[in-house]
Amino acid sequence: MATVGVVTFPGSNCDADLRYAVDHTEGLEAVAIWHKQTELPELDAVLLPGGFSYGDYLRCGAIAQFSPVMHEVVAFAKRGGPVLGICNGFQILTETGLLPGALIRNSGLKFLCQDVHLSVEGRPTPFTTDLTRDRSLRFPIAHMEGNFVADEDTLDRLEGEGQVIFRYEGGAPNGASRDIAGISNTSGNVVGLMPHPERVVEACVGGTDGVGVFTSLQRALS
Amino acid sequence: MKARVYVTLKTGVLDPAGKAIASGLHSLGFDEVEDVRLGKFIEVELSDGPDLKTRLEAMCDQLLANTVIEDFRVELEG
Numbered sequence: 001m002a003t004v005g006v007v008t009f010p011g012s013n014c015d016a017d018l019r020y021a022v023d024h025t026e027g028l029e030a031v032a033i034w035h036k037q038t039e040l041p042e043l044d045a046v047l048l049p050g051g052f053s054y055g056d057y058l059r060c061g062a063i064a065q066f067s068p069v070m071h072e073v074v075a076f077a078k079r080g081g082p083v084l085g086i087c088n089g090f091q092i093l094t095e096t097g098l099l100p101g102a103l104i105r106n107s108g109l110k111f112l113c114q115d116v117h118l119s120v121e122g123r124p125t126p127f128t129t130d131l132t133r134d135r136s137l138r139f140p141i142a143h144m145e146g147n148f149v150a151d152e153d154t155l156d157r158l159e160g161e162g163q164v165i166f167r168y169e170g171g172a173p174n175g176a177s178r179d180i181a182g183i184s185n186t187s188g189n190v191v192g193l194m195p196h197p198e199r200v201v202e203a204c205v206g207g208t209d210g211v212g213v214f215t216s217l218q219r220a221l222s
Numbered sequence: 223m224k225a226r227v228y229v230t231l232k233t234g235v236l237d238p239a240g241k242a243i244a245s246g247l248h249s250l251g252f253d254e255v256e257d258v259r260l261g262k263f264i265e266v267e268l269s270d271g272p273d274l275k276t277r278l279e280a281m282c283d284q285l286l287a288n289t290v291i292e293d294f295r296v297e298l299e300g
Contacts, residue, residue, distance in 0.1 A: 058285070058286070102291045104291060149236065
């Protein structure tokens with residue numbers, strides 16, 4: 001059984017959903033990690049959930065990057081461990097510098113809570129090998145700051161190196177540069193995305209397109 | 223000692239909030255407004271010590287500003 005740490009920051013609100021999605025994937029077991037932990041238990045992957053860590057004070061994810069546990073998460077990622085940040089987790093990963101770019105206020109200035117259609121692209125990652133590239137995926141988004149920005153050189157590099165992993169189809173509702181919804185680092189083990197795969201893992205709550213994120217991880221860890 | 227830190231969006235980074243403020247000013251009749259950029263103003267109380275300016279700049283680099291999208295300027299009172 002592979003163990004997957006799900007970090008809870010003060011203000012995280014998708015941590016329970018994420019643990020549920022992990023625990024309902026055969027071969028994966030979720031381990032709740034509190035942000036004040038200074039050591040991680042033996043883990044095979046680390047997930048940073050959505051929410052509003054530290055009330056989004058200063059900037060989304062800006063304070064969470066200095067939570068005691070993040071020192072260990074950064075070290076885990078730098079050793080090549082799989083790390084996934086969803087929504088606020090993605091914002092935290094850009095603030096720590098594990099992923100390039102930044103996430104700023106949605107271009108329409110509105111909180112967006114809706115389904116989006118995504119294409120899966122780029123290099124294989126531990127979180128995406130099971131996701132189909134034959135059709136678009138439907139994931140929900142729920143964010144105020146999902147507008148991905150980076151300088152043109154960085155955007156070109158992300159595209160050229162296959163680090164654009166998820167892209168909004170039909171235009172980014174939040175104004176994200178080049179319709180980017182999710183990216184990876186250069187080695188592919190760290191991935192961040194704004195949409196919520198953990199909210200589409202059962203048909204009775206709106207779909208199962210997110211299941212592949214978790215089965216991909218199980219496959220990568222087995 | 224008091225320090226003032228100004229954090230502003232870099233040129234070229236879209237500022238949707240600034241645009242909304244500009245359009246609000248236009249609808250109030252301030253037609254001369256050409257552009258608005260919204261930033262942050264942070265006051266920091268400091269105990270006296272060496273290299274305060276350098277230390278403030280380090281604070282900006284590490285937390286107060288995200289230098290991917292923001293510039294900062296630091297003023298020490300007095």
